[in-house]
Amino acid sequence: MDKPSPIIELSNIKTRFGMQRIHQNLNLQVLQGERLALVGGSGCGKSVLLSELALLTEPEAGNIKLFGQNVKKLSTAELKLMRTRMGMMFQQGALFTSLSLLENVMLPLREHQKLPESLLKELAMLKIQLVGLPTNAAHKLPQELSGGMLKRAAVARALALDPNLLLLDEPTAGLDPASASAFDELILDLHAKLDLTLILVTHDLDSLWRVTDQVAFIGRKRVLAKEPMKTLINNQDPDISHYFANTRANRAMTSQLTRGETS
Numbered sequence: 001m002d003k004p005s006p007i008i009e010l011s012n013i014k015t016r017f018g019m020q021r022i023h024q025n026l027n028l029q030v031l032q033g034e035r036l037a038l039v040g041g042s043g044c045g046k047s048v049l050l051s052e053l054a055l056l057t058e059p060e061a062g063n064i065k066l067f068g069q070n071v072k073k074l075s076t077a078e079l080k081l082m083r084t085r086m087g088m089m090f091q092q093g094a095l096f097t098s099l100s101l102l103e104n105v106m107l108p109l110r111e112h113q114k115l116p117e118s119l120l121k122e123l124a125m126l127k128i129q130l131v132g133l134p135t136n137a138a139h140k141l142p143q144e145l146s147g148g149m150l151k152r153a154a155v156a157r158a159l160a161l162d163p164n165l166l167l168l169d170e171p172t173a174g175l176d177p178a179s180a181s182a183f184d185e186l187i188l189d190l191h192a193k194l195d196l197t198l199i200l201v202t203h204d205l206d207s208l209w210r211v212t213d214q215v216a217f218i219g220r221k222r223v224l225a226k227e228p229m230k231t232l233i234n235n236q237d238p239d240i241s242h243y244f245a246n247t248r249a250n251r252a253m254t255s256q257l258t259r260g261e262t263s
């Protein structure tokens with residue numbers, strides 16, 4: 001089998017807000033099909049990096065290559081097309097509260113695909129079912145859904161345009177352990193069914209063990225390591241070992257050992 005090609009190549013990314021330097025010469029490569037988490041201490045710039053990858057914000061300097069193309073060289077129309085190849089799930093779901101779940105999922109379809117209304121509805125319903133939501137949830141408003149359902153709804157919207165790359169910002173934050181675990185299984189299932197590359201920002205150690213095959217650790221304003229959880233946990237870099245040296249990490253490792261490894 002051919003070696004997977006890089007879907008993301010970040011080189012020498014520099015980001016700052018005013019005097020605050022966030023990334024300094026950050027490099028990262030993500031291969032097609034990977035299930036990668038971005039981890040690191042609070043405020044190290046994980047969400048900012050995710051929004052740069054989603055082309056929502058621009059770094060101060062450096063190169064971003066997505067799907068083999070340098071984004072700086074793309075026209076406005078090409079950038080718009082590239083955005084449709086990425087689905088982003090925001091931390092708070094970011095659904096429009098005045099629209100039903102169905103209408104929320106139809107929004108990106110309506111914007112990008114000139115299709116009859118009935119077909120748009122049908123496509124949106126398929127996405128709602130794909131994320132394991134009951135069809136009767138489609139006509140509910142976001143505030144009528146539970147936390148776990150809201151997360152699934154946000155994923156349904158992120159998948160509306162059949163993206164190749166799915167970006168998830170703290171997908172299990174705020175969920176109870178059973179819902180978080182069910183959400184991890186959903187992500188794994190979608191990855192397998194839809195041939196996706198996944199990038200998730202998470203502090204959830206159970207998700208790190210269960211969902212990812214690679215973890216990029218951000219510290220000292222750059223990527224200090226990119227490796228599977230089982231080697232990262234033993235990485236001797238002081239920032240990495242400090243991050244994992246707590247009881248929650250040990251608890252997750254124990255639970256991983258008892259659940260068996262994913263791959």
Ligand SMILES: Nc1ncnc2c1ncn2[C@@H]1O[C@H](COP(=O)(O)OP(=O)(O)OP(=O)(O)O)[C@@H](O)[C@H]1O
Pocket residue numbers: 017022040041042043044045046047048049
């Ligand atoms: N639009 C902005 N303007 C100014 N500062 C910002 C902006 N967005 C983020 N920051 C700052 O950049 C830093 C990195 O933020 P980011 O949200 O990426 O951190 P994070 O690693 O995701 O943290 P956490 O794990 O706590 O969510 C923080 O200090 C944050 O306050």
